[in-house]
Amino acid sequence: MVQDKRVQASAVATPRPDRNQIERIRFAISTLLERWRVPEDVIVSSTAVLVGAGTGLGAVLFIWLLGQIGQLARWTRGQVGDVVGILGFMAVAGAIVGFMIDRWAREAKGHGVPEVMEAIAMRGGRIRPPVAIVKVLASSLTIGAGGSAGREGPIVQVGAALGSTVGQLLRFSDDRVRTLVACGSAAGIAATFNAPIAGTIFAMEVILGSFTVHYFGAVVISAVSAGIISRHFLGDRPAFLVPAYPMNHVLELPIYVLLGILAALVAVAFIRLLYRTEAFFDRWQAPLPVKTSVGLALTGLTALLLPGRQVLGPGLELIGETIAENFNMSLGLLAALLVLKLLATCWTLGSGNSGGVFAPSLFMGAILGGMVGNTANSLWPQVAANPGAYAIVGMAAVFAAAARAPITAVLIVFEMSGDYKLIFPLMMTTVLATLLAEHLFSESIYTLKLKLRGISLQRGRDVDILQNVTVGEVMSQEVNTVPKDMTLTELSDMFSRTRNHGYPVLDENGKLWGIVTITDLEQAIADNRPRRTTVAEIGVPRAQLLVATPDESIGEALARMGTRGLGRLPVVDPRDPDRLVGLIRRSDIIRAYNLALARRAELQHRAKRMQLRNIDGTEFVDITLDADSPVVGKTVQEVAASLPRECILVSIRRQGKMLIPHGHNVFQPGDRITAFTRSSDAEALRQCLQKKAPSAQPVP
Template identity: 40%
Template sequence: MKANGLWTALPIRWLDRWLPSEVPLLAGAAILVGLGAGGSVWLFKYLIEVATAFSFGWLAEQLLQPWGSWTVALVPVLGGLVVGLIVHFFVGVERHHGVAGIIESVALAGGRLRYWRIPAKALASVVSIGSGASVGPEDPSVQIGAGFGSMFGQLFRLSDERVRALVAGGAAAGIAAAFNAPIAGVFFSLELLLGELNGNAWGTIILASFVSAVFTQAVSGPQPAFHIPAYAFHSIGELPLYLGLGLVAGPIAALYVRLLYTFQDLFHLWHVPRWCKPMAAGLVVGLVGIWLPQLFGVGYGTIEAILAGQDLAIGLLLALLVGKLILTPVSIGGGFLGGVFAPSLFVGAVLGGAYGLVCEQLFPGLPLAPPAFAMVGMAAVLAGAVHAPLTAIILLFEMTNDYRIILPLMFAVTVSILVSQRLQRDSVYTLGLARHGIRIERGRDVEVLEAITVGEVMQRTPVLLFEDDTLEEATDKLMEIRAHGLPVLNRDGELTGILTVQDIERAQTAGKTRVSEACTRELVVAYPDESLAVALRRMGVRDIGRLPVVDRDNPRRLLGVLRRTDVIRAYDLALTRREALRHRAHQVRLGAVSGLNVEEIRIGQGAPCAGRRVSEVPWPRDSVIATLRRKRKTLIPHGDTVLQPGDILAVVAEGEALQEVRSLCGDGGAAHRNGRK
């Protein structure tokens, strides 16, 4: 603990001494995050190659091969055993898998991740992929990068906003290093993690992704992930075929998302030691892999073969499609660590390849290339699964270095995501969060905002403009209060419009001088009795920073103004309120959130802490007293709360700290663990 405290104190002492300004501080941190992510992901990919060569080289061919070709099925089983032990002893139980956990942290915890667990998780991912589990390397790569961002943010004790920006930059750097795709990394962070554009975050994300890509290309070369021949879009007549591909890819993506969580539920219902489950999943993968070895591991070799135009039968492609749709959920649900990003690319490639072959046979007069459909299918299924269309389009461009089929690509991706969202509202990442009552939109948990109304947080006495005001007077008011827009009233005090900076610029260009001539009359409004979640969605659809709040029965009566900053403040307040309620009613969930052990410990007669205030007891540093239950009442203990014999404390602690708390509570012992008797 002392070494860790010294390590944490050194950056703070440096900051206190030199007092760097915000821009160089964030830039320096972004560079460190980019270098750390780039170097670590490069090492991660190298270790995957080593693990794969060991598993399917020496282990499968030299050690197991003499017993028969069927013994290749044992490779994922042995890998599952190693992964299960690593997770059991060094990682522990986590609420959400991979990127979903990062999304939750950015939205709810200021980007603060348990970065010290990431090396063990990365090692488990290396063994998972190397032993043939049907998972990808991108989730661990994103976690590695995001972990660096969170680590530097916490070491420098930065604000939540800056830590979020560094986590998003680390995630972008992870994608840049994993796929040699820096632009896709930037869009990945913006679409999936932040949900909206912020000036400081934008620069941090770009710089971290750029540095990571420069490092990756310096050590691995600038070549794209896949080497493919040139394919072209010949005529508008081909677009209906790509429409069909999008209509097929959407349901496949939605099915993929549902299967992932269906198999997680099935494995959760299987009451065996957790470390045994990856072995069972490995057995399923291994048995299928005897006949379809292309399904082992990431499958990039198969994708490249399809894109290169190698002759693969439609039956084989469809078998690979079904196999991947089953084995990836089995692998993830069984406890293997890895990503769902690359498997969705594999599913899209085999789907598009099979679809292209069918179209080629049905329309022999058209100059169709099935590999072109495979390329588009990759982006279409990916977009439908992760609900990030820009990321999918840009990633495909950067992975193939081919921009010639942009029109069918954009068309199929759009159709696919529309169909997928219609069938499955949540993405592969957000469905797990939604099942825990967390629904993220624009980087915020809108379920939290459902409990707060617009009337609670709106600005009730806003600065106003009147139709008779001149534009010069309006400009002075906007500059004085540093606002981008203000509501406009007529002489009777009725709301008639809103005037923004953009309205003033357009009016001055047209020679107008009065507010009445320049203001926007078609208004988007909010009502005081509706939830902030509804108002936030309305802001997002129109990209509006403020909404006039009006009487529902009289839309021309202005009651106040709701600004985006008001929503953010209310959001933080709502999170605090929700956490307090959770502490009072659900100690079990506290253990899930923290990842630590939660025990209820009874204070015994004559215990060292009995009769003393909470603040007077020398609790171990790595422990938290979450709640106190006294008879039928559950309390949140404060520093002046006097502890009494018979009180039951909900304690978050592990190891030596937990033993110290037990000693302080005397011979009462542990009443429950994780809420179970």
Template identity: 35%
Template structure:
């Protein structure tokens, strides 16, 4: 109780300033994170000290030759050391840990997580791990928002809002997607969607995006020359049906993708259970082998790191046949599952883009080959595939659509992309109910809400919830006489014990009957009545009632009008039954 009273809720303008500060840190965090990736990548892959790195350009062949296979395994040693000794929650793809903190730890994230996650994920990506940047930067921004909220003793709802602002800002700065970052925070992290929570996130994402554009440029993440002319013809319904087919296929692959990550995790836990170093090194050695084989057979590493260079090749139509794209799709899925399943640190967004682009591109090439008369553009199907797999894997369908739109700046893709995402998400939900984020938490017994509901029961006031049927019992009444009163009033759920018009205790109907059985007939009602109650006025909303009950450790609330409180001034009583009833009404409106 003292801890709760010490918390301070900040006003609109101060909270807006703190959101602005969170956006600045998120933008700077995105810059530092990219610099760290460049440093580790150039040092480990190319053997040089440099901070210059363009993820959209293929990495040249390493001077280490075949020994480059060991580079991801060497990076694995550092990743395990950091996560094992300083912040175990930095292992994995990051976003589930943020969700866990929001729903199971009142938004508390340790400050050290931001630093460890930055180093571990940068080392994992830089050394060739098949993971992305969005999970780490989301966790980094969230950790700062949580730390700031804890230092300023904010209430949990403001801490959680800053967490969402930090995560959304980091993603917005990383991908140059301000609206996508906002939607990510809304769909995945925010526990409540209202003006008081959305405005701070908007401020943070806008600020972080501006800083990201200063550092990385204002251009979109991917350039798609093949989409400079419209490719989606509304007068041909068969093209729309083709995107439906793509969505269905993507849904199956997405379910396989989600399950593969955790299947590999169980595999490594089962066969290498006691040595985190050996487990992660084994997984990364296989990733290094896959990358080296691809270098020798195709000229590029392809699956190492975020894989944006290969995505760019698919979007420009320079990747060859559908067989090559399908092979890359499969190898990227395996490499990502190996990286995360063995204990790596990094996000799943970039691998999802890669898998979706290669699968969508292969589908488009095959369709164009079979139906040359249709206006089929393989890069268009690649873009739709990117959105479909991201939306299906993360469960954030709107985020996927808007982010891919912002990353390509081609509005023509909206209709086919929306169709693809919808079918992919539906099929994935049918085959695998959990997203790649929630699956990790469900496996540890922490369930996440599947939707955001309007809390209609919170609109109810005490006068709407209270039970007005009550009986008055003199303090000198024995429990034997009370039993008679209870039997004579079968419809009365509450009995108020009064002494000279002053309330001194309360019996529920059930409590009165139990007292008679356990305490004896001659005990006075005044001695057996419950005194664990609070008094409130009729206009108090339900959420305030629950807060007051919790702080006072009370069992019920007595609704009164006027002062002083007398038996005549009591309007009704609110107990567990009344609260449960109003909750049940809400369930009828929003069934689970």
């Protein structure tokens, strides 16, 4: 027994020397850097080279794995037949992918770039190291088996995870860690597509959301390092070779305008369908390996509809061949390729398999451009002489419209094709498609995933944190008001006595008449107004007044205040717009921001705590309430007694906002509730929230 205890004690203590060793290495590096007084630029540049080289090697390994798994897939088809080989191999590969993601790294699910953007905006760039390994293996299986996905998203996430890991090991600040994450992202694009310039711009435009000299140097160094490694092992050829198509005639410009409009429509359809497919699989109460297996099997079935199985894999080789042949394909075949590629990509990624959206966007853009080019060539052969040129432009336009990254799209198509002669129609069509897509649908294919989690990014930062705090929670209810017939002398005395800068004005019936500020008083004095002048003569009347309601978010109220530079906003009853119920001031905005930060921290803490408790026999459950749900209209406190005993409500997602459940929260139709409960109680929880009225006693 004593020996057993010693063995157990030894086993428990085993990891400690490893952690101590890491700490000693960190301390030694920090000491050397301080002793030698190494400049910050040298430190950042050196780590950027390390991250770039490591990402380049990771890309080489990833591409090699893709080739090996692709060979295994082709061998399987040769042994058991084309149909059985495709469906069977893809189903098995999907099941393995789902198991790895579910078991070791949920962040590896999907196309990966939104997770990197979230890490930069919300967690100081910190990404768990296992994500890189799982992402490489899962994406290799997904794409190698034939899944309709690109390899750029996985490598971006791998490079970002490597940069984050290096920054965390060296105990860098959040700003330095973010820089290394951007370096890894740029290196991923540079190594995968042999496009270091586009990789740099992608990291600045999409990942960071800003162009600053502070980040630019390190990102360039990292992209160049990855490009050198990639070219050494994989060669310096572009992703595909195409003829140098010139712009044939000035009358082609209206055709390119039409292509830009169609590209925006295709991109928006791609975004919507992809996330609707993902929502469908999320609602399906099945283990993730089952979902990913079914998703890849459906991708295989979609590919079988075409004799050449052209929708399998990224499809860049097919695009290169068809562009080189000037898109000598029938219009019907091109339309079938476009629709089936869209479906295959949504099945692959929407079900939870791992891969990128970059290559599928390029594929669909090239097909769309080929359709426009072939049609124009058949109608005006002297004007639209080269359908392949429209395919090159279409690639950039669809990706730019989907990702809202026009600069990246222009540069990456230029670098991948090596063709500069189409730069003018390429730029015009890409920008047009991006602007139109932005008008039709505000979120990109990357930011929509974060928006559904309650995170709204602008220039790489979360600007929607105040959307989760309502005006009624922080408004001042004890408000000093003035009557509309108060004179300037009385108003001046009141400003001096209270030191406020503005007051709501009420009429003789106690209704909101308007508002008066100290600026209005100063202007009246400057205009030599008589002292008997009333507030009604200098204030802002109700018809010109911006107001808020208690149930709207602070973010919406702040946006309204910003349009006119207001320092306060009257809060009125939504059922009686002339009844004043409170006032929002700048100090209330600060309090609301602190409250929002506390709520977000609480939500993150709950998620981490739930992950620690997520052992066998427990699970997360997502439930969407409809209008007929028995809990709609009731508070969390009223429903709590009927919930299963071992159940915790983690969050309520409502109209793109993430709420932390509290007793006073009222359930509404469309609420998506995330709960943590025992697997045996999952059905009882659904019955409680969706199908039957809650009882007075807890569910055993």
